[in-house]
Amino acid sequence: AAIGETPAKQQQVVNVAHRGASGHAPENTMAAFEKAFEMKSDYIEIDVQMTKDGELIAIHDTTVDRTTNGMGFVGDFTLEEIQQLDAGSWFDEEFAGEQIPTFEEIVDKYRGKVGLLIELKSPELYPGVEEKVADVLTERNMHRPNNNKVIIQSFNHESVQRSKELLPNIPHGVLAGMNWAEVTDEQLQEFAAYADYFNPNRNFVDEELVERVHRSGMEIYAYTVREQKHADELFEAGVDGIITDFPEYVYDFPGQN
Ligand code: G3P
Ligand code: CA
Numbered sequence: 247a248a249i250g251e252t253p254a255k256q257q258q259v260v261n262v263a264h265r266g267a268s269g270h271a272p273e274n275t276m277a278a279f280e281k282a283f284e285m286k287s288d289y290i291e292i293d294v295q296m297t298k299d300g301e302l303i304a305i306h307d308t309t310v311d312r313t314t315n316g317m318g319f320v321g322d323f324t325l326e327e328i329q330q331l332d333a334g335s336w337f338d339e340e341f342a343g344e345q346i347p348t349f350e351e352i353v354d355k356y357r358g359k360v361g362l363l364i365e366l367k368s369p370e371l372y373p374g375v376e377e378k379v380a381d382v383l384t385e386r387n388m389h390r391p392n393n394n395k396v397i398i399q400s401f402n403h404e405s406v407q408r409s410k411e412l413l414p415n416i417p418h419g420v421l422a423g424m425n426w427a428e429v430t431d432e433q434l435q436e437f438a439a440y441a442d443y444f445n446p447n448r449n450f451v452d453e454e455l456v457e458r459v460h461r462s463g464m465e466i467y468a469y470t471v472r473e474q475k476h477a478d479e480l481f482e483a484g485v486d487g488i489i490t491d492f493p494e495y496v497y498d499f500p501g502q503n
Contacts, residue, residue: 259480260487261496262363263287264470265306269491272337273313274304275344279352282360285493289361289395294349294379296372301325302349302379305333308368312336314346321371350382357388361395363467363489365421369405376405380412391415399445403437410440419443419467424450434462443467445489448476456484471495 266278267285274293282290293306298321310316310323314331325348334341349364356362369375379398383389388396392415399419400406410418420441422429427450437444444459448468459466467487471477477495480488488496 259485259496260288260467261286261493262289262291262361262467262487262489263493264291264489264491265293266290267491267493269472272334272341272344274306274346275333275341276347276352276355277334277341277344279347279356282493283356286497287360287493288487289363289397290352290356291363291365291489292349292352293365293367294375295320295367296375296378297321297323297325297328299324300374300378302375302382303328304347304349304352306367308371310346349379353382353386353388357386357396361397363419364396364398366398366400366402366405366409369400369402376409376412380409383413383416389413389415397443399443407440417442419445421469422446426450429455431458431462434458434464438462438464445469448480451480451483451485453483 263282265273267281268278271278271281279290292304294302295305296302305320309319310331313336314333315335316331329345331346332343333346334344364379366375397417397419398409399421401421401423403420406418406420418441420437422444424447434444442464444464445467448471451468456466465486467489468480468485469489471488471490474495477488490496
């Protein structure tokens, strides 16, 4: 790097543990969130959905099939029913008996200790989910300005807008899959009207996209890193944050943690 220029690898890059440290423990369980905390991630990413009886829980897929010993749609289970499932054994017998945690349990355990990147997952299936998340945060006074380690994001951008109206002081992010690979400056401007972060699939991130996102006034956290070389590419592109299953790929360089 030229004199006075910070080498890309020494920039402070925000370290987000994707579904917890999900390379090391079963995703979206307390074991994965605890592992991320122990590994000093800056944020834990949490996929939030809703049970049949209106309770917020952490799970990624809209069915329980892949990550538990049960079968069926998340929204067809009551909280009591879904918490009877084993959410750990599929990953490793060591985690047998891990339960699907409630969103409130995660917030209560980690607020003030680690940042919360809250994803509203498939919110179109759960009318009112934005209000429920807002209630949980508001009841705990986390809706005020400068509560700066909570971010809410979704692939459903209408849901992001609805949430931003309920929680104007909390930063929000738009998630962008490969269908946004050709995102225009005009579209970035539209996102920036309500979002503070543009969080894209890492496969379409380059230096130019990072600059364009920054020019629009947003920050950029890219997902999902599962290999060191992919973290290195994102450091070079200049992203602000990296969402990774393996926190060690993001902080294991000079100047971080
Ligand atoms: O936080 C970004 C990332 O989690 C989005 O993709 O499918 O892993 O929820 P997905
Ligand atoms: Ca997610």
